[in-house]
Amino acid sequence: MPIAQIMLFGFAITNEINNVDIAILDHSKDTTTEEIINKISASKYFTINQMIASEADIEPAFKKGKIKAVLNFEKDFSRNLIRDRKATIQIITDATAPNTANSVTNYINAILQNYQQSKNEGVQIDYQIISQIRMIYNPELKSVFMFVPGVMTIILMLVSAMMTSISITREKELGTMEILLVSPLKPSQVIIGKVVPYIFLSIINAAVIVLLSIFIFKMPVQGSLFLLGAESVLFIITSLALGILISTIAETQQAAMMISLMGLMLPVILLSGFIFPISSMPVPLQLISHIIPAKWFIIIIKGIMLKGVGMAYIWKETLILIGMTIFFIGLSVKKYKIRLE
Amino acid sequence: MKEENVIEAEELTKAFGDFKAVNAISFEVKKGEIFGFLGANGAGKTTAIKMLIGISKPSSGQATVAGFDVYTQRESIKKNIGYMSQKFALYDDLTVKENITFFGGIYGLSRAKIKEKREQLISELGLEDISNKLVGSLPLGWKQKLSFSVSLLHDPKIVFLDEPTGGVDPITRRQFWEMIYKAADRGTTIFVTTHYMDEAEYCDRVSIMVEGKIEALDTPKKLKEQFKVDSMNDVFLKLARE
Numbered sequence: 001m002p003i004a005q006i007m008l009f010g011f012a013i014t015n016e017i018n019n020v021d022i023a024i025l026d027h028s029k030d031t032t033t034e035e036i037i038n039k040i041s042a043s044k045y046f047t048i049n050q051m052i053a054s055e056a057d058i059e060p061a062f063k064k065g066k067i068k069a070v071l072n073f074e075k076d077f078s079r080n081l082i083r084d085r086k087a088t089i090q091i092i093t094d095a096t097a098p099n100t101a102n103s104v105t106n107y108i109n110a111i112l113q114n115y116q117q118s119k120n121e122g123v124q125i126d127y128q129i130i131s132q133i134r135m136i137y138n139p140e141l142k143s144v145f146m147f148v149p150g151v152m153t154i155i156l157m158l159v160s161a162m163m164t165s166i167s168i169t170r171e172k173e174l175g176t177m178e179i180l181l182v183s184p185l186k187p188s189q190v191i192i193g194k195v196v197p198y199i200f201l202s203i204i205n206a207a208v209i210v211l212l213s214i215f216i217f218k219m220p221v222q223g224s225l226f227l228l229g230a231e232s233v234l235f236i237i238t239s240l241a242l243g244i245l246i247s248t249i250a251e252t253q254q255a256a257m258m259i260s261l262m263g264l265m266l267p268v269i270l271l272s273g274f275i276f277p278i279s280s281m282p283v284p285l286q287l288i289s290h291i292i293p294a295k296w297f298i299i300i301i302k303g304i305m306l307k308g309v310g311m312a313y314i315w316k317e318t319l320i321l322i323g324m325t326i327f328f329i330g331l332s333v334k335k336y337k338i339r340l341e
Numbered sequence: 342m343k344e345e346n347v348i349e350a351e352e353l354t355k356a357f358g359d360f361k362a363v364n365a366i367s368f369e370v371k372k373g374e375i376f377g378f379l380g381a382n383g384a385g386k387t388t389a390i391k392m393l394i395g396i397s398k399p400s401s402g403q404a405t406v407a408g409f410d411v412y413t414q415r416e417s418i419k420k421n422i423g424y425m426s427q428k429f430a431l432y433d434d435l436t437v438k439e440n441i442t443f444f445g446g447i448y449g450l451s452r453a454k455i456k457e458k459r460e461q462l463i464s465e466l467g468l469e470d471i472s473n474k475l476v477g478s479l480p481l482g483w484k485q486k487l488s489f490s491v492s493l494l495h496d497p498k499i500v501f502l503d504e505p506t507g508g509v510d511p512i513t514r515r516q517f518w519e520m521i522y523k524a525a526d527r528g529t530t531i532f533v534t535t536h537y538m539d540e541a542e543y544c545d546r547v548s549i550m551v552e553g554k555i556e557a558l559d560t561p562k563k564l565k566e567q568f569k570v571d572s573m574n575d576v577f578l579k580l581a582r583e
Contacts, residue, residue: 174428174430174432174433175427175429176431176432178426178428178430179424179426179430179444180447181396182394182395182419182422182424183448184416184420184449185447186416
C-alpha cells in the first residue's frame with residue numbers, strides 16, 4: 001500500500017507537462033515556421049496531434065477534447081520576420097484546466113525564446129517573435145472552473161458509491177440483510193430499495209452544485225442543461241453500481257468505507273485529470289486512468305459546461321460510462337449468485 | 342390419518358470445498374411439531390437451516406419445505422416460513438411499532454392487517470408503554486421476544502429459530518418457550534436450534550448433529566432410554582464423546 005501510494009503521488013502529482021497534444025494552424029508554411037514546428041515537436045513536452053487548415057476548424061478541434069493548445073502562425077511569417085524583424089504567433093490554449101493552460105503557454109514561449117536567441121546570434125537588429133496568448137473557455141483563468149466539475153464528480157461518487165456500499169454492508173453486519181433475503185422480497189428488490197434514496201439524494205446534490213456554481217461562482221453552462229442533467233444521472237447510476245459491487249465484496253461497514261476511500265477517492269482526485277493533467281503522467285498511470293469512471297465524467301461535464309459541446313462530441317465518453325455501469329451491475333449479480341451457492 | 346410432513350430432507354449436503362459442513366442429513370418434521378435441532382457450535386446447524394430457508398444452495402441431496410423444493414421453489418418457500426436468526430436482527434434505530442410495520446410491509450400484509458397485528462402483538466407482549474421507543478434501547482430478552490413475534494407476523498406454516506435464546510436469562514427463556522408452545526398450539530411448526538440441553542426436553546422430537554451428521558433423532562424420552570441416561574445433557578455428552 002505505501003509503495004502504491006508513493007508511486008501514485010510521485011508520478012501523478014506533478015504540475016509539469018509532458019506529451020501535451022497540440023495542433024498547428026500554419027498560414028505561411030515557410031522555412032521559419034517549419035523550423036519552429038520541428039523544434040516544438042522535438043521537445044518531450046508536446047506532441048503535434050494534427051494540422052489544422054483554417055480558423056474555422058480550431059473550435060471543433062478543441063471540442064473533441066484531445067488537444068490542449070493550437071499554435072496559429074500568421075501569414076507570411078518568414079517574410080514578416082525578415083522584412084519587419086518581427087512576426088506574430090498566436091497561442092490559443094484550452095483554459096478549462098487553468099494550470100495546464102498556463103504551463104503550456106510558458107513552455108511554448110520558452111521554446112520560441114530559445115529559437116529567437118539562436119536566430120539572433122551575430123545579427124545586428126534583433127528578430128522578434130511576438131506571441132499573442134488567448135485562453136479560450138476560461139479567459140480569466142478562474143480555478144473554480146476546474147474545481148466545480150471535479151468537486152461535483154467527487155461528491156456524486158462519494159454519496160452514491162460510498163453511502164450505498166456502507167448502507168448495504170450495514171444491513172449485512174446487523175443481520176437484517178439475512179432477514180430481508182428470507183422474506184418474499186427478491187434480492188433485486190432489496191437492492192433497489194436501498195439504492196433509490198441515494199439516487200434522489202445525489203440528483204439533489206448535483207442540482208445544488210450546478211446552481212451554486214452558476215449563481216455564486218458565475219460559472220457558465222454553455223451547453224444544454226438537460227444534457228448535463230442526463231449525464232449526471234448516468235454518472236450517479238454508474239457510481240451506485242460501483243457501490244453495490246463494493247458491498248458484495250465487503251463484509252463490514254469499515255471494509256466498505258476503506259475500499260471506497262482508497263479505491264475511489266484517491267484515484268478520482270489523482271487520476272481523473274481533475275487536478276493533474278493525465279497526459280503528463282507515465283503511460284501505466286494513463287492506462288489506469290481509463291478505467292476510472294470519474295475521468296470520463298469530468299471530460300463530459302467540462303465539455304458541456306465550458307465548451308458547450310453536444311452529444312456529437314461526447315457520445316464516446318457516454319458510451320464508456322454506460323458500458324462500465326452494465327459491467328459493474330453484471331459483476332455484482334454474478335458475485336451475489338456465488339455467495340448464494 | 343396420515344400425519345403431514347412439512348419438512349422432508351434426504352441426504353441433504355452442503356460442502357465448502359472438501360469440507361462437508363452438512364453431511365447427508367435425512368429427517369422429516371411433522372406439521373405442528375416442535376422439532377429441536379441440536380448440536381455443538383460449528384456442528385452445521387446454521388448451514389442446514391440456511392439451506393432449508395432458501396438462502397444457501399445445497400451441494401447435493403433433496404429437501405422440501407412446506408411442500409416446495411429447496412432448489413427450484415425458493416420464492417414459494419419464503420412466503421410460507423418465518424425466520425429468526427442467531428443475531429438479533431430488527432432495526433435498532435426504528436421503534437417497536439415501526440419495526441412491526443416495516444416487516445409486515447415486507448411480507449406483503451395489508452395496512453389494516455398490519456395495524457391489527459401490531460396492536461395484538463404489542464398487547465400480548467405487554468409492550469404498550471414502550472411501543473414508541475427505539476428497539477435498540479430494549480433489554481435483550483424483550484428484543485428476542487419481539488423478534489420472534491415479528492417472525493410470526495405473516496402466520497407462516499413453519500418458523501425457523503436459530504438459537505433464539507442465546508444469552509438470555511432463565512426467566513425470559515421460560516417465557517420464550519411459552520410463546521413457542523402457544524405458536525405450536527396454533528398449528529405452526531417450530532424448527533428450533535439450541536445448545537441448551539434443558540430446552541431440548543421441551544421439544545416433541547430432537548435431532549442431534551455432530552460434525553455435520555445427524556447422530557440421533559427421536560423424542561427426548563426415547564433418546565434417554567436408548568442411551569440409558571437421565572437427561573438430554575447426558576445424551577448429548579455421550580454422543581459428542583463417541
